Amino acid sequence: MTTMLQVENLSMHFGGLKALDDCTLSVEKGSITALIGPNGSGKTTLFNVITGFLKPTAGKVRFEGEEITGLPENKIANLGLARTFQVSSIFPKLTVWENMLEAYPHQTGESLWSIYTRAGRIRSQEEEQIARAYGILERIGLAQKLNEQAANLGAPEARMLEIGRQLMFSPRMLLMDEPSSGVNPAMLDRLSNMILDLNKEGMTFFIIGHNLSFIMKLSTYMHVLQYGKLIASGAPQSVAHDKRVIEAYLGVQQ
Numbered sequence: 657m658t659t660m661l662q663v664e665n666l667s668m669h670f671g672g673l674k675a676l677d678d679c680t681l682s683v684e685k686g687s688i689t690a691l692i693g694p695n696g697s698g699k700t701t702l703f704n705v706i707t708g709f710l711k712p713t714a715g716k717v718r719f720e721g722e723e724i725t726g727l728p729e730n731k732i733a734n735l736g737l738a739r740t741f742q743v744s745s746i747f748p749k750l751t752v753w754e755n756m757l758e759a760y761p762h763q764t765g766e767s768l769w770s771i772y773t774r775a776g777r778i779r780s781q782e783e784e785q786i787a788r789a790y791g792i793l794e795r796i797g798l799a800q801k802l803n804e805q806a807a808n809l810g811a812p813e814a815r816m817l818e819i820g821r822q823l824m825f826s827p828r829m830l831l832m833d834e835p836s837s838g839v840n841p842a843m844l845d846r847l848s849n850m851i852l853d854l855n856k857e858g859m860t861f862f863i864i865g866h867n868l869s870f871i872m873k874l875s876t877y878m879h880v881l882q883y884g885k886l887i888a889s890g891a892p893q894s895v896a897h898d899k900r901v902i903e904a905y906l907g908v909q910q
């Protein structure tokens with residue numbers, strides 16, 4: 657197995673609060689790895705540090721062997737590490753189609769001249785993006801709603817659009833923060849199947865899951881946080897029987 661994401665001795669303190677406390681864990685290439693833990697255990701904070709939304713107090717993050725600690729979010733996304741949010745980041749006033757194209761990973765710092773001289777190449781890139789956006793909309797079941805304003809979508813459709821926008825980056829790894837929240841049972845099946853299909857096509861997943869039955873079925877490996885510390889890692893079945901994990905979820909003091 658090859659390690660794709662490596663988190664080394666990561667700590668994130670907010671004043672006196674240790675939201676992450678010396679966490680070391682990894683995500684293997686080709687896996688669907690889950691991140692679980694009681695409320696406030698540091699899951700979203702870990703994603704925020706990995707994806708560059710927060711600079712850690714201490715520790716390192718490596719993606720495909722390269723250190724990415726503290727890099728800007730867009731640079732990390734362009735390296736192939738994308739992320740969906742617990743609260744959707746879609747633009748409610750834009751249409752479904754506009755939301756997809758808005759997610760196109762732009763190159764920054766280019767001069768007008770270099771854009772002008774590469775006009776042909778840019779046009780063909782745009783055509784590629786349009787084809788990709790349409791393919792993704794079919795996959796997430798929104799191809800019939802291209803012109804719908806995102807504000808009019810139901811919660812499950814908005815969740816799918818959020819995921820679709822991140823797929824525009826063609827990530828090799830996708831971090832999903834609670835993808836099943838607000839998703840009805842029919843959409844939950846569609847979501848699971850889509851994750852499994854994308855995984856078969858080579859995409860690695862790191863998923864925060866509150867819905868334990870959903871995440872137990874989907875994941876091939878799990879990490880468990882409590883009070884910012886990693887308390888267990890392993891196959892879903894062994895983690896489910898781990899005494900420390902059961903105690904953490906039942907709120908029993910160790």
Ligand SMILES: Nc1ncnc2c1ncn2[C@@H]1O[C@H](COP(=O)(O)OP(=O)(O)OP(=O)(O)O)[C@@H](O)[C@H]1O
Pocket residue numbers: 670673675693694695696697698699700701702
């Ligand atoms: N920007 C911040 N400033 C101060 N405290 C924060 C900040 N972000 C998170 N925290 C605190 O850090 C701790 C971990 O929060 P985090 O959101 O990472 O947990 P979580 O496991 O994702 O929780 P949930 O399951 O409820 O989403 C919490 O006590 C939270 O209040």
